[in-house]
Amino acid sequence: MRGRAFLGALALAAAPTAFAADPADFLVRIGEAARNSNYQGVIIYQGDDMLETMRVTHRFKEGTEHERVQSLNGDPREILKENNKVICLLPKDRKLTMNLPTPKALFPALSAERLQQISQVYEFKDLGTARVAGRNCQGLAIAPRDQFRYGYEIWADQQSSVPLKVSLIGRNGSVLEQMMFTEIEFPSSIPDSAFRPQLPPGETRQVVQMIENPPLPQQTGLAAAGNAGLRLDRLPPGYRVAFRELRPLPGGQGQVEHVVLSDGLSAISVFSAMKAAPPGNVQAQSVSQMGTVHAYRRMVGGFHVTVVGEAPQETVRMIGDGAKPAARVEAAAAAP
CATH class of the missing domain: 3.30.200.100 (MucB/RseB, C-terminal domain)
Structure with missing residues (x-):
């Protein structure tokens, strides 16, 4: 998983009813919200025989997306993002790693074309409502129609549409990976200082350019x-x-x-x-x-x-x- 996305600040007060009628709209909303919203909180990631706890700060301002991810356990690491530019900060002599999960690593942003493609090999199921990080969420299961792919369960905040919990599901129904906010807030603004690194002087610093979203399929067959x-x-x-x-x-x-x-x-x-x-x-x-x-x-x-x-x-x-x-x-x- 490690790598997927989310959406805008549209309220989902009637989410259970609206979702049942149009799961595609639900998916589009969460895809936009993770990118277009301001939020900060603590995430727990479980998977690959590891447990990661991270503090995440995310801002969308004047068309530019900023994100900062700080590890709270293990070696001190940070990932700073400005749109698709990524800066990793890690202790000296440590191997560069890009595997700190982030909210955008939960689920990809989806266009109408991709939704049509997805519906051919996945089916959708309403999971109802539940509370995550003290907030009311709407759930959606995305189940594979065959044995060639994994499934997903997504729980999105009903007010902001930001996904607060995403699980990767195996064919036997087991949870293979999971990322979940344990606390979150949605400030109206976040200062620039929140995106400045705080690692001690002398730590190794590397800059990695990457494209997080590959182009949509242009060729078929x-x-x-x-x-x-x-x-x-x-x-x-x-x-x-x-x-x-x-x-x-x-x-x-x-x-x-x-x-x-x-x-x-x-x-x-x-x-x-x-x-x-x-x-x-x-x-x-x-x-x-x-x-x-x-x-x-x-x-x-x-x-x-x-x-x-x-x-x-x-x-x-x-x-x-x-x-x-x-x-x-x-x-x-x-x-x-």
């Missing part, structure tokens, strides 16, 4: 799902190409292609690069897991292919097993 050297011949239902780029390998040793596949909610990355292996040679496969993230690696036709994402193991396997050299695919298509 299998023809768009690979480069001239490698094709992705089998995609799970609902997954489309959302983003792609070619990156140079270190030392000028060729290029690696990065393709992001999305079903509108979950995202899976496919990395492929030429390796010194005879064409058509398929070597041993391997599967690894870290929390809810699965990775599948294999060699095929001289390509080293890695499929990784927050999805069940069979999802990354299907994508990886469907990877074929483009020349072989074209030859098979041309055969009588």
Whole structure:
């Protein structure tokens, strides 16, 4: 999960009735509220065999979004964000990490196009109302229609629409990851000083530029799902190409292609690069897991292919097993 979003300050006094009629509107509201609202509070994140407690301060002012996340347990760490610019501050000699969860990491902002895509592979269920962090919330379950993806449960504040609790749900109904506010307030304004770091002098500081929201899918179908050297011949239902780029390998040793596949909610990355292996040679496969993230690696036709994402193991396997050299695919298509 680790990475998803929220929405504007529209009241949801009639939320239970309105939601039942239009879950899409509910999702759009929460997506906007997490970005367009001022709020500060304490969040607890549970997942990947860890427990993180964080103080979060978020502001939207004059079209600019600011966010500050401070770890309250473990090593002192901070993440400062201004729109898509990210600054990580961490103790000296500590490895740079981007895995401090934030409210925006809970759920992606959704456009009408993505909602249409989501409805094909997920179904919605009204969870009624409950209290989170002392506030009345409206709940929504997003359940997968097949075995290729996880589900979600979202509890959004009825007054602000900001999601206060989001859970990632496994196929057996178990909670795989969860992020929840334990206290929150919505100040009308937040001063600039609230976004200044407070780590002691001498701590390591690194600046990382990132794009938090990949472009919406512009291409569909299998023809768009690979480069001239490698094709992705089998995609799970609902997954489309959302983003792609070619990156140079270190030392000028060729290029690696990065393709992001999305079903509108979950995202899976496919990395492929030429390796010194005879064409058509398929070597041993391997599967690894870290929390809810699965990775599948294999060699095929001289390509080293890695499929990784927050999805069940069979999802990354299907994508990886469907990877074929483009020349072989074209030859098979041309055969009588």
